Amino acid sequence: MYKRDLELDRKWAWLLGELDQKLGKKPKDLNGVLFMIGVQELGKGHVHFSKEEKQDLLHIAICKVLSLSGYYELDGIDKDGWPHWSLIKKLPHFDLLEQEKLLKIHVLEYFEIEYGWMPSV
Numbered sequence: 294m295y296k297r298d299l300e301l302d303r304k305w306a307w308l309l310g311e312l313d314q315k316l317g318k319k320p321k322d323l324n325g326v327l328f329m330i331g332v333q334e335l336g337k338g339h340v341h342f343s344k345e346e347k348q349d350l351l352h353i354a355i356c357k358v359l360s361l362s363g364y365y366e367l368d369g370i371d372k373d374g375w376p377h378w379s380l381i382k383k384l385p386h387f388d389l390l391e392q393e394k395l396l397k398i399h400v401l402e403y404f405e406i407e408y409g410w411m412p413s414v
Contacts, residue, residue, distance in 0.1 A: 330354035
């Protein structure tokens, strides 16, 4: 278990470095990366978002990355261009640390699938 956590930590640090190098901005934490994914998935570019819209962007990102394991499915896009998702498979009951690990694993997979980024660690 410990070795797997170290490997995830190395891959996560690598991803943050890649984001900094390629985008000129290094997110501080998981929420920062999820926000970036949400903005990307919304497809409207970097515009001013309200507090509620920022929360919606995090939701979009979480649904998108967890859809890679079949937890969510895209229902469609509303008239304003915002994607809507449905939970199709119950999420496992995890404590906060395990939830963060699950999201990090899926975020890494997202960048591998969407951009071909694969850590060499």
